Every structure is written in structure tokens, then in C-alpha cells.
Amino acid sequence: MQRVGVFVCWCGSNIAGTVDVQAVSEALKNEPGVVFSTNYQYMCSQAGQNMIIDAVKEHNLTGIVVCSCSPRMHEATFRKTAAAAGLNPYMVEIANIREQCSWVHKDMMTGTEKAIILGKAAVAKVNLNTPLTPGESPVTKRALVIGGGIAGIQTALDIADAGFEVDIVEKKPTIGGKMAQLDKTFPTLDCAACILTPKMVDVAQNEKIRIFSYSEVTDVKGFVGNFDVTIKKNARFVKEDICTGCGACVEKCPMKKVPNEFNLGMDNRSAIYIPFAQAVPKVATIDPNACNMLKNGKCGLCAKVCAAGAIDYTQKDEYIEEKYGAIVVATGFNPISMEKFDEFAYNQSKDVITSLEFERLTNAAGPTAGKLLRPSDHEHPHTIVFVQCVGSRCDSCAEKGKEYCSKICCMYTAKHAMLTRDKYPDTEVYVFYIDVRTPGKNFDEFYRRAVEEYGVKYVKGMVGKVTPEGKKLKVQASDLIANKQLHIDADLVVLAAAIEPDQTARPLATMLTASMDTNDFFTEAHPKLRPVESPTAGVFLSGACQGPKDIPETVSQAGAAASKVIGLLAKDKLTGNPCVASSNELMCNGCSSCERVCPYGAITYVDKEFRMPDRTTKVRRVASVNPAVCQGCGCCTVACPSGAMDLRGFANNQIMAEVDAICK
């Protein structure tokens, strides 16, 4: 039997105005287990807390009931008080007689009556409380970053800076991501390569960072602080540690007609390739679908010219298992397919391009060496039409596009338009917009400059139709301000395609038990207060995998994710919430019902040997809860038919006791 002390708070007149606190403390004296009961003006004050501490010592109390304000207010306070008195902090129960009693009832008699019942329920519960100790688990002091774009790079650099080891897994042969493909960046117009490639070099040279390029995560097990991850290193048929990246093989490779994905198929590369000059790691990769040697054993030229002897046609996919304490998802985005937008004739004309293709066309390292030439005939375009919101802000019923605003298009279109007018003042540039959204530092100034200083023609309205006619593209559009329909003969049409999260992230989300929204963006733990954490402990989000973002925003989120990771890895041990589920193995059937409803994957099954009454043993499958992963929702306790699963702090018998006390 517990020795319970009851402390009724007046909260000045907040409680005492509607509840006869004296009567409450008197009435609760007679409850089972109660050996001491009193009331005081402000229980949460230092004097009130001291009163509790003294009473614990004087009356050898083992449990405390405080009848006061909401536990959401002061439960933590009184738990600390209990700890100071030498009690387990979880031997405290709060009866909420302010928010849920004195403040909502006017009559002294009903208020007092209800306060007594709430007090009785708390006493009944505390009688069944057991001391709880939060579980501890060690932390593997290494982080995994999935995705090697600017988000992943920045996160990895920041974590490494704090002294922790980081591995980057990137599915492409090089890190760099989308930013490596960009020409200039808004609103400052620095060249993307100039600011990104030094960071890529930093990553390569940082002793704390390992890069798994051309690799993917295939399995994730474990929990916060203790993830076991399997990484598949795809065979690139080149020994990474030996290859010097000299490029001799690339030059000699006879198979030169492979569409170059880095330039979005606007030119070709060889079967053995280095994606771009500043690739990290700067190592060649053989495309197994294009290489003659790998397909039919006829060639082998690259092996002959490789002075380092790095070519290995027999290389196999390799699986690596590693342990991590934290995982950062930085899987990024892709522009959506333009295939379904027939009205813009993307499939019919080479001169209708996406904005990302436009980036490559204007990039000095791109297929035209930075000269703005039409893809169809390599002539200089004189009239360019930019179309914004292509596939963004579509209603959900329109299956072609996305419901959300892609956020970055307004600014990069302004950039493209401005740069075009700057380099080629003879070009006429139209931008068709629905709204121009420029909420960022120096963003609106930038857009206004495009209009005012560079003479870009912004037209409020949308393009309805693009028709290729001879060498021209007939653009039919509306100008809503002038209230007329425009017909423009354009040489080039640039579509600001909506962006979507990388589709390969879907299976990853399942592996990580991290949730995704209807658009396949990763869900943050709280949209305002925990924007870089996923709901799964130990999994963090960086960059556009969480929602559309420009570079400055991505970098700041990457830093925020890194700081959360550092905060986690800096701990030697993690202490959990002690109010977690646990299974009574003797009663567990091993039926898997609990495992199926657990949102955190905290329940696994183990085969356990039981001694039977007749001294034989029997092996049974029983549930085992990982207290470091369990968040204590209690869903499993109801799914369990035998009642083997129970929740500490909110146990079946405790809630039943509360029900009984209230209904008595």
C-alpha cells in the first residue's frame, strides 16, 4: 500500500473561489492510502513546494497527489519537487481542479463535489503507480546523409565541422545535385559552380566525410542513436581508389552516342564518363547499358588506355553495412514531366524547353558552351516567351500537375529573362505570369530590375497554346490587363515546370518509417516548431525533400538539420520517455496485432524459451518493445487481445481505477 500525501492548491482565489479547498482536503483524507492531506494558497510557489518536501519526509510518503491546475501546466514542476524530496518523479499525480473544474463551474457546491471526485481518481491512480526510470540507449556518433545535393553537402559539412563523422550516400556518380546544373543564382547572380564546387571539394577533402557515390540505401533497421543501414554501392566498373580522373578513357571510348543526362539529353556523352569537370569524386563510371564490353565483351579500349589500371569489368554491386546515430534525408526534387501538357507542344518542338534545360543552354559548360542557341537549328532566338506556373497550382482534379506553388519559378524566370536581355539586348523577352511571388531578401528588387532596367515584358496572363509553324512557335496568350489576346511569333518557349520530390524517396520513407504527405514530400514533426525533424526520432529533413525551396532556404534548413543532428550525436546516451509500452511475455500470444498498429515500428518479435510447470521448456514468439523508439501512445495495448501489452504510467489497472473512482 502506498502512503499518499494530498496537496490541494487554492491558486489564490482561482480555485478557492469556486471550490471549498478545505472540504476537499478533508474529504480526501479518508481515501485508501492517504496518510496526509492539506491545502495551501500557492502549491507551485517555493513555499508550497517546500511544504510537499517536508511532508514527504515527515510522513514517509510514497506517492503525491496535487489538486491544482492542469498537469500540462505544472506536472513537470511537481515531479521535480518529488525528486527533490527523494521520491521517484513518476509517483506524482495531478488532479486538474482549476481548468477543468473551478474555472468552468460557478457553483461552490458542485465545484467542490467534482473536485473531490477528481481528487479521488488521482488518489486511486497514484495507489497503482510504480516508480519509472527512463530507459537509456547509447548513441553511435556518426551521421548518414542521404542525397548529395547542396542540402546534403551543407548538412554534411556542418556536422563534420562539429567533429562528427558523416557519410553521404548519393545515387548519381557525383555529388552536386541540381545546383551543379545551374548557371547563375538569384538574386545575386553569382555563378552556381563558383559557389558550389568549392563546397564539393571541401566535402571530398574533409577527413570526417565519406562519400558513397553511385550508391543507394537499401535497408534501414534500428532506431534513434542506433540505426543499422545497408548501402548498396552500384558497380561502376572503375576502381574508385585508383582512378585519377584523367579522362583518357572518356576520350578513347568509341561509344559516344549516349544521351548526356547532366545536360538533360541535349548533347551526348561516351559510355564511360565523368558527369562534369568538377565532379566529386572525380572518377569515371561505365554505363552498363551503353558499354559494348559489358554488353557483348567486344571492346575493352578503356582498360587499354587507362594508365592507372583502374578499369574492372568484373566489378559487382557491393553491400556495405554501417551504424549511424542519426539520418538526414536530403533527397531533393525533380522538375515534373511536361509530356501531358500538349498545349505547350513540348513533345512537338525541340524549341520548347524547360527552365532547367534553359540553365544548361546558358551555362558555359553546357551543350552550347554558354551561347544561347535554339536546340533545333542552333540559331540565335530573337523572341523568347517564358511561361510561369506550368503544372504548379493546379487543382487536385487536374492530374497533370501539382496543387502547390513550386516557389522557385518566379525568381529563376526573372533571372533567365534578365540574363537574356543583358547578354542579348536584341532579344525580345516576354514573361507570362499569374502572380509574381517574391518574398525573399532582395527578391522583389531583383524582379523589378528585370522589368525596369532590363526591359523584360511581364504580361499578366497565361499562354493558352503553342503551335510550331515552320521555324516559329506561334504563341497564343492572354493579356488580362490590356484585356486582349496576344499572338506572338516566338523562337524559343521556356516552361517553368513545377517541381516534385524525387520519386525514389518513396521506398526510402517506408524504410525510415518517416511519413510523407499526399505530394510525397516528407512530413515534418511539427509544421512550425519542428520543421527539420521527421516524426521518426533520429531522422531529419534537409532541403526540397520536405517542400519546395530555393538555395538560401535549403542551405539554412541544411544547417538547422545539422545542428539537430549535432545535438543528438553530442549526447553519450539518450534518455527516453519512461511512459512506454511493455509486454508481459508470459501472456503474449505472439499474434503481431500490436506490431501492425505501432506507428513507430517499436515492436519486434523474439523467440523466447519458457519453463513450463512440468520442467520442460517451450519456445514461443513474443513481442518486445524497444523503449527508445516507443513514444507511448498506447495503440498496441488495445490491439492486444490478451492484455499482455500495457502502457507504463497509463496502465490498464490505473485507468480502470480512475474510472471506478469517478463512477463510484
Place this chain on the structure above:
Amino acid sequence: MHKTYLQEEIIRMSGVNPSKCMRCGKCSASCPAYDEMEYHPHQFVNMVESGDIEPLLKSESLYKCLSCFACIERCPRGVEPAKLVEAVRLTAIRKQGANHMTANDVPALLDDEMPQQAIVSAFRKYSK
């Protein structure tokens, strides 16, 4: 805002929610009859939304719409302007008792120039 009876009727008949419109103007950009119209498709949506129905009922634009449904096809928000035009057109027609037409009136209207389809569609509309 309180909706007028006429406005509600048109919204009900068309099954269109004009407040979904985000004023992109793609309907007007797609419209092949744009230059013939006094009120263009996007204006149609806007005027129905703001309850400005009377001018629409009187406008020639009603009969310039080809019902090609390009606006319906292209609208990113699923607003379906052509259905609104049709609803306003029907409202206008129903109001014009003078324009009512019965099967008996048809033979008199026939001549070599008149496409049969036009007679049939006129009959459909004006007999309602």
C-alpha cells in the same frame, strides 16, 4: 457575400465553382473566339463570381462561344468556364419567351443555306 438568386441559379446549373479561379487567364489565352467577344472567358468567371450577371445576359458574347471546351481542358483549377457560359446562355434563352420555338416553326425556317445542324441545335435550345 450574399449571392443573388440569378447567380446561385447559374452556379447550380453549371456545377461550376467560380471562386476556384486564380485569375491566370489561361481560358482567355486558349479561346479561339476571343476577339469576337465583348466579355472574355476569364471575365465571365469573374463576373459570375461577383454577381454581375445582367451585362452578361445582354451581351453578344454569349453566342460567340463555340463551346469548343478548350478553356475547360486547359484550366489548371478545374473551373470550366464554358459551362458557365452555357448556363448564362440558357438563362438568357429561358427568359426570352419570344424566342421560344416549337416543332411547327421548323419547316418555315428551312432553306438551302441553313445547315441542318444549326436548326437542330436551335430547336434544342429554344424549345426548353
Place this chain on the structure above:
Amino acid sequence: MQVNEFKPLIVAFCCNWCSYAGADLAGNNRLNYPADVKIIRVPCSCRVNPMFILRAFQRGADGVILCGCHPGDCHYTSGNYYTRRRMAALFSMLDFLGIEKERTRVEWVSAAEGAKFAATMNDFVEKVTALGPNKRLEDLRCKR
């Protein structure tokens, strides 16, 4: 003879993150509801075992209401979705046994919906009061 006004006994299970906070907000805003409502705090609506509800009825509760976060807003991401299925099944069964359907209810109340909490409780108490004492599911030994 004096007619005793019937005061029902209502047990309300509230999830810690939304509905319990919503009840607190009702208090902060001094929104009245009958003192017949007694709240039991649970971490999540999915913690509520049908056995708790039956036990409350057994011990003389006249109505049991279960409040949780709105679907999609569960602190534990999916708990209330399970609650919704479990309670749909249980309530349908109680109805099948001839228990008045107004005695049980599930309501989603967010932490910001203090007014909804108070209004819900007022309405629920009113409906249960109209039904009168719970005779069909009461353990007569435990008479108050």
C-alpha cells in the same frame, strides 16, 4: 413529493495533446459546461480500451465520450484512425444490443477548440439527461 432532478454521470476520455488541452482552454476562457463531466487523461485516444468504456457503464456512468485530435492531426500520427475504427465497431455493437446510441460518442477536439469542447459537453450532457439513468448497462451491485 419532491422530484429529484436527474444528474447524469459522464466520463470523458481526453487525449493529452489535443482534447485535454482543448478542455484546459475551455477553462482558460471560462466556458461553462456541467460538472457532471469528469475527464480522464490518456496519452492518445487510441489508448482507450473498449473495456474502459464498458467498465464505466458497469459502474454507473450514464454516458461515455471519447475525445481525440482531429483525424490527420494525431500527435502519434495514426492513433485516432485506429480509434475511429474501434469505436465505430464497438458503438455499432452496443446499438445492436439495444443500448441507446446517444450514450456513446466520439468527438475530435483540437487544442484550440475550447469552445467546441464546452459546446460538445453541453450537448452531450443534455442528450444523456434526456435519456435518463443508464439501466441497460449498469451493474446493480455498484449502485451509487
Place this chain on the structure above:
Amino acid sequence: MQTITRDQLLDKAVSLLADGTVTAVLGWSKGEFDYDVTPAVFKTEAELKENFVWNDFCGANFSKYLVAKMDRLEGKMLVFLKPCDTYSFNQLLTEHRFDREKVYAVGIPCEGMVDIAKVKAICGEGISSVDCGGDKLLVTTLYEEQPVEVATAEVLAERCVNCKSKKHVAYDELLGEEGEVIDSNRFDEVEKLEAMTPDERFAFWQNELSRCIRCNACRDACPACTCEKCVFDNPNSGVENKAPANSFEEKMFHIIRAYHVAGRCTDCGECSRVCPQNIPLHLLNRKFIKDMNEFYGEYQAGAEVGSRAPLVDYTTEDLEPGEVFDRRDTNA
């Protein structure tokens, strides 16, 4: 009348014992009377020849016995499974309740089992022997000189009249013909109750459940009730009670019993078969099955191993608990 004969089953059992495929046989053993056939484990040919029976009274579903009876068995157990038994068999596999490797399952066709209560209703008490042959039963009683002829079809158990499936969903070997899933009328009775007023329903169940003597046979025979420790036997569960003290506890027991097997119940009907008070307990289970079919889509527990039962699953679009009533009220 069963299409398969005792001899066929006996031959199969004897030969599987002889060639060492199995070391024991779970089968029906003859009881004191022809109609009280009981489940038994046979280990030798002699035992089988002596006591093994197969007739119209072999209703017992053996799936549940696999949970407890195989602990110390060396080798495999032969089990005979009627179509409805195979669903329970799969459901228990879904719940990892026995080791599939240790079982040799022989599927056998079933033409429906006889409910002795229905026979007694026709012939009266004092039945000394029942001869199952053809589509008739020959019933001899202490009080009649001549055996009474009863058409089998008239005395089939309710669950067999509304048989949901003649298809075996699990077996190692199948004797006889494979049947089909049947579009049965098993929910008619539930619908009839649903159409009543709440007062009528309450009166109906009050009448039925007040006969309950809390013998726990329904729980003990149920192939879904295989908990290591039942909540009703567990003093810490808060609902422990061995015998009904009042009308509430009868209801509480039966609601919780049905709720605990909801989504897992294959509708095998064992609960009603074994109830000595003839309470139609299967109606509670069927109510849950019918509701879940209507609310969340058709689901047959045990049709597939590893399927996810409706109560351990969800969609974001599920109906609200309050809507279950509106739904019925509008349907009515």
C-alpha cells in the same frame, strides 16, 4: 451424408502413420453416444481403428488444438480440416500461433453437420443411437419402438445451412473434390435484428444472454480465443470474472468476447455449436463481420495467411463512429 467415408480417412491416417509422415493424428473420437463425438489425438493404428469416427456429428474445428497439442510432439501431426476449419487454420498461422512445419493438413469435403438440438426437437429426449446414412438419419430413442427417420437437411446446424465456403484455403493434401466459396445468406438474421427497434433488440438479447451460465465453452472452443491468458481469467485485467454476478456481466463478457475476436473471427460457428444454452452467439460475431465488410470493404479472416484485419488497419477516409448510426438509419 458425407461424400467421403470413414474408411477413406482411416486409410489415409493409417498410411501416413505407417510411412512416418506423421506421428500423431488429430481426429474425431467416438463418445458415449453417437452424437457426442469428441476431438482426440491418436498415436497408433489400433487406437484409430477402435475409436476414430467420421459422421454428421464431426463438427469440431481442430485448428485450435494445434496451438496447444503439439508442444512435445516428435514429428508431424496429421489434422483433418473441413473447409470452414481451414479458415481458422490460416488465421492462426497469421497470428503465428503454431508451427506450420509440424502439421500435415488433409482437407476433406463436408456436406454440413447435424445440430443434435434440432434432432432432439423432432424426436424428443432419450436418443440412444443415431445412424447416419443417405440423406436421412435413423434415430432410435428409449421411448419409441421404431427408429424415427429424419431428413438430414432439416437438422443441419445453422452455420451449415448458411455455409460460407466449401473451398479449402489451406491444406497439404486434399481428399475428394474442391468446392467453391458460397454466396450465403448468413447475415439475414443480423439484418432482421438491425431492423428492430432498440427496445426490441434489448429485449431479444436480454432474453438470450440471461440464459448464459458462464460455462466459458464459447471461449474455450473458439479457434480465435487462443490467448495464453484470457482477460477474463486475469485478475489484473479489470474485467476478470468467472461467473456472472448479474445481467451486466453477461453482456460485458459477450461484448468483450466478440470484440476481442472481431476481425479475427472466421465465422466458423463453434461458439454457438458448443453453447449448452443454445445462445446464438455467432450473431454477435457476424454483426462485427457485417459491419466491417460494410464500413471498410469485404474482409474474410483466414482467407489468406498474413492478411491485415480491419481493426489493425485504417484509411484516412474511414467513416466516423457517429456515422454508423446515420448510415443504418438512412438505409432503413
